[in-house]
Amino acid sequence: TGTLSKDDLALGNINRTQQIMKHGYPSLDNIRIFDNYILSYDRRNRVANWVFEHLSSEKMRSAESVDRGKCEFREDPNIHPYFRSTNQDYKGSGYDRGHLAAAANHRFTQMLMDQTFFLSNMAPQVGKGFNRDKWNELEIEVRKMVKENDNVWVCTGPLYLPKKEADNKFYVRYEVIGPQHVAVPTHFFKVVLCEKKGEYKLFSYVLPNLPCDQSTPLSSYLVPIDSIERAAGFLIFDKMPRKAIKSLNGK
Amino acid sequence: TGTLSKDDLALGNINRTQQIMKHGYPSLDNIRIFDNYILSYDRRNRVANWVFEHLSSEKMRSAESVDRGKCEFREDPNIHPYFRSTNQDYKGSGYDRGHLAAAANHRFTQMLMDQTFFLSNMAPQVGKGFNRDKWNELEIEVRKMVKENDNVWVCTGPLYLPKKEADNKFYVRYEVIGPQHVAVPTHFFKVVLCEKKGEYKLFSYVLPNLPCDQSTPLSSYLVPIDSIERAAGFLIFDKMPRKAIKSLNGK
Ligand SMILES: [Mg+2]
Ligand SMILES: [Mg+2]
Numbered sequence: 001t002g003t004l005s006k007d008d009l010a011l012g013n014i015n016r017t018q019q020i021m022k023h024g025y026p027s028l029d030n031i032r033i034f035d036n037y038i039l040s041y042d043r044r045n046r047v048a049n050w051v052f053e054h055l056s057s058e059k060m061r062s063a064e065s066v067d068r069g070k071c072e073f074r075e076d077p078n079i080h081p082y083f084r085s086t087n088q089d090y091k092g093s094g095y096d097r098g099h100l101a102a103a104a105n106h107r108f109t110q111m112l113m114d115q116t117f118f119l120s121n122m123a124p125q126v127g128k129g130f131n132r133d134k135w136n137e138l139e140i141e142v143r144k145m146v147k148e149n150d151n152v153w154v155c156t157g158p159l160y161l162p163k164k165e166a167d168n169k170f171y172v173r174y175e176v177i178g179p180q181h182v183a184v185p186t187h188f189f190k191v192v193l194c195e196k197k198g199e200y201k202l203f204s205y206v207l208p209n210l211p212c213d214q215s216t217p218l219s220s221y222l223v224p225i226d227s228i229e230r231a232a233g234f235l236i237f238d239k240m241p242r243k244a245i246k247s248l249n250g251k
Numbered sequence: 252t253g254t255l256s257k258d259d260l261a262l263g264n265i266n267r268t269q270q271i272m273k274h275g276y277p278s279l280d281n282i283r284i285f286d287n288y289i290l291s292y293d294r295r296n297r298v299a300n301w302v303f304e305h306l307s308s309e310k311m312r313s314a315e316s317v318d319r320g321k322c323e324f325r326e327d328p329n330i331h332p333y334f335r336s337t338n339q340d341y342k343g344s345g346y347d348r349g350h351l352a353a354a355a356n357h358r359f360t361q362m363l364m365d366q367t368f369f370l371s372n373m374a375p376q377v378g379k380g381f382n383r384d385k386w387n388e389l390e391i392e393v394r395k396m397v398k399e400n401d402n403v404w405v406c407t408g409p410l411y412l413p414k415k416e417a418d419n420k421f422y423v424r425y426e427v428i429g430p431q432h433v434a435v436p437t438h439f440f441k442v443v444l445c446e447k448k449g450e451y452k453l454f455s456y457v458l459p460n461l462p463c464d465q466s467t468p469l470s471s472y473l474v475p476i477d478s479i480e481r482a483a484g485f486l487i488f489d490k491m492p493r494k495a496i497k498s499l500n501g502k
Contacts, residue, residue, distance in 0.1 A: 027294075029280035043278075044411075044484030082481045160295075162427045170432065173424040176413045181421065230333045233295030 020054040023153060023193060024239035026232075032078065032120055036112045037101040039120060043083035045183035047123045050157040050234065051100040055146045062107035071113055073097050076120035085119045089178025096132070098125030100156045102139040123158050124177055124184040129211025134218075135188065138205060141218055142192055145203075149194040155236050158185030159206065159228070185209055189228045191236050193245075200245045202237070204228055222249040271305040274404055274444060275490035277483075283329065285366045287359070288352040294334035296434035298374045301408040301485065302351040306397045313358035322364055324348050327371035336370045340429025347383070349376030351407045353390040374409050375428055375435040380462025385469075386439065389456060392469055393443055396454075400445040406487050409436030410457065410479070436460055440479045442487050444496075451496045453488070455479055473500040 020038050025031075027049060030041040036059075040049040075086050090097050100121050106112040115121075125131040146152045160183070162170040175184040192203045204225040205218065225248070229235050242248075271289050276282075278300060281292040287310075291300040326337050341348050351372050357363040366372075376382040397403045411434070413421040426435040443454045455476040456469065476499070480486050493499075 027280060029278060042484070044482075080486070082477070082486075083484055162432055170427045171424055172427055172434065173422055176421045176423055181413055183423065226333070231295075233293070233334055235331070235333075 020052050020153075022054070022239075023237040024235070026050050026155065026234035026236055026238075032076070034115045034118075036106050036108070036115065037121070039100070041079060041083075041120055042183075043080070045158075045160075046083060046085040046089075046180055047158050047183050047185065048100055048120060050155050050232070050236075051121060053101050053105060053154045053156075055105055055142070055152045055154060056150065057147055059108060060105055060143065060146055063109055066107045066110050066113055068103055068113065070110065071103065071117045073117050073119060073122070076118040079120055083180075085122065085180055085182045086178070087119070089180045089182045090122075090124065091178070093124060093177040095124035095177060095184060096127040097122040098131040098135070101154075102142075104139065105143065105154075123188070124175075124182060124209075125188070126209055126211060129214070130207070130209060133214055134212035134216075135207060137214075138190060138207065138218055138221075142190070145192060145194050149196045151195040153193040153195075153237065155189075155191045157189055157232060158183070159187040159189055159231050161186050161231055189232065191225060191228060193237055193240065200240065201247045201250075202245050203249055204236075219250070224249075271303050271404075273305070273490075274488040275486070277301050277406065277485035277487055277489070283327070283371055285369075287357050287363045287366065288372070290351070290371060292330060292334075292371055293434075294331070296409070296411075297334060297336040297340075297431055298409050298434050298436065299351055299371060301406055301483070301487075302372060304352050304356060304405045304407075306356055306393070306403045306405060307401065308398055310359060311356055311394065311397055314360055317358045317361050317364055319354055319364065321361065322354065322368045324368050324370060324373070327369040330371055334431075336373065336431055336433045337429065338370070340431045340433045341373075341375065342429070344375060344428040346375035346428065346435060347378040348373040349382040349386065352405075353393075355390065356394065356405075374439070375426075375433060375460075376439070377460050377462060380465070381458070381460060384465055385463035385467075386458060388465075389441060389458065389469055389472075393441070396443060396445050400447045402446040404444040404446075404488065406440075406442045408440055408483060409434070410438040410440055410482050412437050412482055440483065442476060442479060444488055444491065451491065452498045452501075453496050454500055455487075470501070475500075 027040050032039050037053045039051040042049045101116050103116045106116050160172050162172045165171050187206050187208050190205045194201045205221045206223045207221050278291050283290050288304045290302040293300045352367050354367045357367050411423050413423045416422050438457050438459050441456045445452045456472045457474045458472050
């Protein structure tokens with residue numbers, strides 16, 4: 001029974017789970033506990049609500065034998081078939097199967113990297129200009145932050161943002177792909193909490209799921225964290241008092 | 252702390268809660284336990300995921316003093332302000348504040364009816380032709396079923412159904428109203444499980460959130476329950492084996 005409730009946390013590696021989720025669960029809906037990351041699955045949209053990672057130089061150490069080429073995208077058998085995204089959904093859709101917890105953050109063992117290839121950790125992402133470019137650049141930036149800090153917590157997820165249409169009203173509109181109707185998020189967020197010698201910094205990004213101008217610096221995508229929380233429908237790092245955070249988005 | 256987890260169920264009237272939820276929780280996300288109905292709140296859309304009622308002739312008995320005119324629509328203070336729908340959101344939107352658990356099912360005491368007026372039990376509904384007409388007719392039909400059976404369980408909620416657009420792709424599209432961006436569902440479902448002398452019948456309806464042709468009979472809105480479950484993202488009455496149900500949608 002893959003979707004675990006709070007009660008079931010004891011089934012996983014409780015210590016690692018507590019480390020990853022140290023600053024609070026954004027929600028308790030359909031939690032999936034993997035060995036090195038944790039997610040909440042949105043069964044209506046067939047995409048995660050959020051994915052949490054805890055990264056450090058030590059935990060991100062790369063075992064030489066770990067080979068991304070050996071990994072295969074596969075259905076998550078612990079999601080009920082009604083709500084499960086499949087490779088078939090992505091096929092011919094024009095979208096990449098984009099990792100939420102980035103594969104390259106999980107090189108410690110082959111099994112940890114393999115676990116990032118479950119489709120419950122994927123979302124339909126624009127390939128060129130986004131997944132393979134600007135979003136990848138952000139993932140690389142996060143790994144740079146890991147090297148410069150003692151601990152880094154990352155919360156990543158999709159957004160479905162409203163837009164004003166010609167009638168002056170606001171509408172949420174997003175494509176759904178494949179027989180399972182997997183939602184194509186309009187945007188993705190990544191919130192990064194860095195800790196160094198007990199001092200905390202937070203960075204909160206929102207990028208549109210579109211080909212991004214590669215010359216736009218990542219800092220242009222920084223937004224107040226509450227704008228992400230309001231749109232996503234949950235609080236992020238809510239156990240970490242905002243007053244205890246020394247800098248927000250570099251300010 | 253209004254959004255209760257599984258752990259917190261003991262805080263409410265555990266016996267009544269168990270009666271209402273006898274055939275299973277569709278999900279455990281942001282559960283609100285009221286005295287006579289229970290809901291799961293979708294903080295992203297600011298509308299419930301589902302609302303559960305347990306109805307019987309006895310429990311639906313009307314106290315003479317109960318007066319709908321005394322009830323007021325009010326914010327649910329137990330929902331975090333970021334995610335709470337407000338009267339301001341509905342004002343000038345053109346939509347009714349439509350009850351999910353119908354007020355008229357909760358006439359046993361004034362307090363029980365008052366509790367159905369929390370905005371967490373409301374969704375933006377088209378007034379004329381829907382909330383005040385066809386949807387109301389369905390609510391009356393349910394109360395008729397209550398009179399003809401020993402026990403009736405009702406699960407009611409919104410749907411956000413995809414539609415094929417001109418480019419042959421499928422899109423989910425819905426309006427959001429007010430400063431809080433309360434979602435306007437494209438459809439509503441109501442699943443009714445009737446029990447009489449140990450025999451079960453199930454009826455599952457989906458109606459579009461539009462002015463409905465009042466001459467269309469309610470039976471035209473019956474759909475297979477799994478089509479509701481797949482679209483809603485949860486299972487309904489999943490503790491009740493389908494084989495144990497004598498008739499589905501009258502068949
Ligand atoms: Mg990627
Ligand atoms: Mg109504």
